[in-house]
Amino acid sequence: MVFHSVSSLITSLSYMLALFSPSTRATDSSIKTCRDENTTTPITPLLNYGVLLYRAFELMDVFGPLEILQLLTESKQYKQNLFLLSRTLAPVTTEPAYPPMNPLSSSFWPVILPTHTFADDPDLDVLIVPGGAGERSPDLGPEVAYLRHAYPKLRYLITVCTGAGVAARAGVLDGRRATTSKYAWGDITPLGNGVKWVAPARWVVDGNIWTSSGVTAGLDLVFAFINVTYPNGPELTTLISGAIEHKLVSNSSDDPFAARFNVPTQNYLG
Ligand SMILES: *[C@@H]1O[C@H](CO)[C@@H](O)[C@H](O)[C@H]1NC(C)=O
Ligand SMILES: *[C@@H]1O[C@H](CO)[C@@H](O)[C@H](O)[C@H]1NC(C)=O
Ligand SMILES: *[C@@H]1O[C@H](CO)[C@@H](O)[C@H](O)[C@H]1NC(C)=O
Numbered sequence: 001m002v003f004h005s006v007s008s009l010i011t012s013l014s015y016m017l018a019l020f021s022p023s024t025r026a027t028d029s030s031i032k033t034c035r036d037e038n039t040t041t042p043i044t045p046l047l048n049y050g051v052l053l054y055r056a057f058e059l060m061d062v063f064g065p066l067e068i069l070q071l072l073t074e075s076k077q078y079k080q081n082l083f084l085l086s087r088t089l090a091p092v093t094t095e096p097a098y099p100p101m102n103p104l105s106s107s108f109w110p111v112i113l114p115t116h117t118f119a120d121d122p123d124l125d126v127l128i129v130p131g132g133a134g135e136r137s138p139d140l141g142p143e144v145a146y147l148r149h150a151y152p153k154l155r156y157l158i159t160v161c162t163g164a165g166v167a168a169r170a171g172v173l174d175g176r177r178a179t180t181s182k183y184a185w186g187d188i189t190p191l192g193n194g195v196k197w198v199a200p201a202r203w204v205v206d207g208n209i210w211t212s213s214g215v216t217a218g219l220d221l222v223f224a225f226i227n228v229t230y231p232n233g234p235e236l237t238t239l240i241s242g243a244i245e246h247k248l249v250s251n252s253s254d255d256p257f258a259a260r261f262n263v264p265t266q267n268y269l270g
Contacts, residue, residue, distance in 0.1 A: 168192025
């Protein structure tokens with residue numbers, strides 16, 4: 001019964017999105033005249049999304065954004081390709097590599113199959129970097145090197161939660177305003193001494209770099225991102241957030257977790 005309901009839900013979501021698509025399909029001219037959040041740069045549609053995977057990634061940092069972007073794909077208005085990138089094509093597990101982090105030998109660790117390796121170096125428009133316990137691994141050299149190499153070719157970089165730590169280690173956040181998990185603030189911010197770490201912030205945009213606070217803040221970041229980077233972004237944002245019944249936070253400063261975790265206020269504005 002549960003499975004039946006879930007599959008009906010998915011069918012009706014797809015149906016709802018399909019219904020939505022013909023009347024709001026972006027025309028070529030609307031794409032040409034669409035502007036990004038900077039309001040000066042005409043954009044072409046985003047096509048290729050990558051996700052940087054590493055051992056002990058945080059599940060929702062990956063699947064939260066992909067849930068939203070897959071529903072956007074199911075609206076059939078935009079062609080979108082997904083590249084799941086890792087150092088090898090071996091399954092990537094959420095299990096911590098460091099045994100003391102799994103002292104009871106639990107087996108509660110899903111895996112995900114990469115589609116490409118860093119060496120494939122696909123042309124990406126957007127790269128999503130998740131956080132997770134593995135972010136603090138000393139053995140993150142290939143991930144950091146890939147991010148440093150890929151960033152200059154991206155149109156947008158998105159980090160979720162402690163994924164900002166990977167970007168900080170790659171140096172790509174130097175001189176930028178950025179945020180990260182407030183729960184893990186003390187662990188992550190020292191990884192980027194040249195970064196203008198911002199709190200309170202549910203997410204922060206600096207140029208083409210979008211960084212979110214902890215885990216579920218990544219959902220609100222992705223909605224805000226869709227809102228400004230797609231020609232009919234506000235309609236897509238309303239439709240998809242409603243379809244998944246997400247109580248959207250559209251104010252990027254709405255961050256009660258900074259106070260809860262005693263993170264000092266700093267915003268680097270004026
Ligand atoms: C906006 O675009 C202009 C021109 O490309 C660039 O110089 C500027 O840095 C951009 N500002 C932001 C906030 O991205
Ligand atoms: C989307 O952008 C509109 C302005 O174009 C703004 O009023 C609205 O709050 C934004 N929504 C989100 C979820 O960012
Ligand atoms: C956004 O949230 C902050 C923090 O709660 C608040 O100070 C600010 O007034 C809010 N902005 C808007 C436009 O509601």
